[in-house]
Amino acid sequence: MNVQDLLEVPELAGISIVAGKSGQNHEIRTVNMMDAPDIVHYLKPNVMLITTAYHFKDDPKKLAELIQAMSDKGCAALGIKTKRFLGKIPDTVLELAERLSFPVIELPLSLTLGEVVDLTLRAIVDKHARELTMALEAYKRFADVAMRGDGIRPILHELSKMIHCPCECLDQHFDVVARCPGAGAAFASLEASLPGHFPAKSPAFSLTFSVIRDQKTYTLFPIHIKEKKTGFLAITGELDQADHLRALLIEQAVNVISFALMKEQAVKQHARSIRNDFFLHFLEGAFSSQAEMINRAAEFALRNDQAYVCVAGKIDGGLLDGQDEIYEFIEDDVAHSPGDAHFFTKGELCILLYEVQTYDSSWIEAQLHKIQEKVQAYFGRTMSFGISNLSHSFLEVRSAYKEAIDALKSGELSRKSAYIQTYLTKDIVSLLRLIPREDLENFYRHAFKGFRRIKKEERESLLQTLSVFLETNCQISETSKRLYVHRNTVVYRIEKCRELLGKNLKDPDTNLQLRLALRIHNLLEPIGS
Template identity: 25%
Template sequence: MHFTVSKALNIKLFERCQLVAGKDGLNRTIRSVSIMDTVDTRGLKNGDLLLTTGFVFKDDTDKQIQLIQEMANRGCAGLAIKVKRFFSTTPEAMRAEADRLHFPLIEIPYDISLSDLLVLVTREIFNRENFFNDQKRKKEFFTELFSGGFTNKDAIINQLAEYGVFLNNSFAVMYCLQKNSPVSGTTNSDMFLSLISEIETKYDLKMYVVKLDHYIIIIQPQDSLSLERQSVKEAANYLVDKYQKQFPDTGITIGIGNYKEEAVHLISSYIEARNAIELGLQLNNDGIGKVYEYTAMEPDFLLRELPDSILNNFLSSALNPLIKYDEQNDTELLKTLEVFLQCRGKIEDTARSLFLHRNTVKFRITRIEELLKVDFKNGEELFRLQLGLRAARLLHKIK
């Protein structure tokens, strides 16, 4: 983000200076700062902030107005004049012209040294340039890393360590896909990072955030050698829920890659996280704003490798009576069965998930048992049903 006049007026010492005109130009970027002791403006360039006592134009209104005009035309950042020395206050003509041209005009208190301000602002510009250069290098590194550009384990570990990522314990990658557009804007970014800090404490995790087109999070445990799978999913659900409440029009969907033990496998977890989102959104019409774990979806990835003809044959063998019944009676027995099994056969939980009365669910389950002639206590039959339901999802038979 650019170092603007507005930001300069909030840093130490400079905050005592006062903007007296040109408030509509506060977003001008400061790229350099200097002390002016002549009225020669030929060396002025875009982004210059000039500090002056005003001695060279103290008695010449035309020069005062001309200076404002030339600086504004050259794209300078602003002009700061030390008062109570040659001016009791900034001349009205300069204020009027600065307001007209939306050019920031600032008064420096008498007790503040111009050289102190020069050093302060120069240091701030230098620090910010270094920061943004570091951010640029960081983005370039992670872009190359996640595209498979780095394969040497030691090189990856050393570069990650430089950015504060120590992959000594197990880790996993979260890929956060934002709805509508890539994550952007100061408000969204600050709020997102604030949520990450909250989650780190709540779930005892370390979460290293990388911002590329979307947020990528490297997750590690704080102390133990391995991640708790459930805590990571709970943290992801917490993030989705909180973010959705703050920004309902730009909610996020999260994919979680498998847990790894070595830094060289970071790219693998990242790819898995992205694939989990891709398949999750493919399988679910209302899949936005949810969390998808690659581990939980591995059977779906295996089934996806099979030809549709084989999937259709298996689906017909396992669940055809339900599919036909739903088509003929406009019912949702297939969906009810899926949710029933996800809820581990609990009627109350199934009813709550489907927003139905428990008696309605009981009736549907009884009808499913009659049509499929299935015993829900038989493990092999349950496995076959679950596999069939996954095939139905891949073939878009479940809405």
């Protein structure tokens, strides 16, 4: 309850504010009577003090000191029964109260101090009770909407009508989940500013800030969805700390929205699991017939008469704790991006199936570049992608998946990061796949037979260096740069390879043989297998 509310209590008729009217919005949380001159040492913020001013009747200067001290402590107001001992409040005291915007209230003789305390406390309790009742009713209304399964938008609409301002719900990446009707213009500057200028760590409490471009003020309230995942309820303007009813209404809305979002997340996670299981079985050829595959694919909006391009993506540096969060983010981003794409995960990989009419690698690369930029901005991680050639039906996607994996592995062998590698060696790999696995293994062992004399750790290091060296057309400096090692280290390793192989690495036939052997190695041990 604030000072203005106190003046409107019927039982307190006769009280009036004589100075500091601009402070009528001061919140009164409790009331106290002055029974000693040193009372100021025991006062707390938002308390209203009432007194007969007996201790100040002969020293008005001390009354001014009391008002100054109460203002400094954040007290709500001072009520004086002036007609009892003081007679009249000195003008200097009134001027000070006006300057400090500190309300000074004159109490009538007809009410005792005890009655004023009792009536004020009763008014405070009654107001809180009304607010709690309204908040409970609001919670029931919000919960009814959530239980009907109508989504978050109707909840925001109800809240907007209650607090008389637009509101919207944002996910943890500040993308709009839902907003009340007609709120788009109200949040235009907010959406243009987030998340680039927002703290990377989500705030644990409400946060109020202004956007420089148009000086609009917004307040964000965190919505806890699950561990390490938080959304936000955004409203226009600043929440007045003394407006408890508005705060309670927002709190109830946040609670219900949190429940609704957790429910949506659970449903989405279940659907994602079913979709991934289907795709994994499809890649493994676990279905009994093509007809069964086509029918099951149709359940996930995957038409067999549709052309697709398969993209395999991987977080650079391997698995990490936040992989699921990153892949969920990509899935949501793809769902709101141009073009029709289907998202799957398989171990440390994410797989994108783009529906296309004609193969346009530049458009797909542009979409993947945007994903890379957002993942870098939000998570501080880089990602790499491999792109397949066009598959003319869903049944051909299995081959397209292998092409995407080969492209991804090709970039990885070159020690690149944040790369997008298009599958360009379809003819070579297709030919290699026609050769029996045993023959491929024999070719690989023959090509690198000299490497069998050294330990596994050294062998892997030398093979990696040799692979990058050949991919960079035998450039020592570029190999050193990609491997993040000193130039002399590269020179030493390449000399060691020449010694073990007994061949000139720059010889065209030798170069081709080694590149084919490394390609066979990738084919025998693909990513994600």
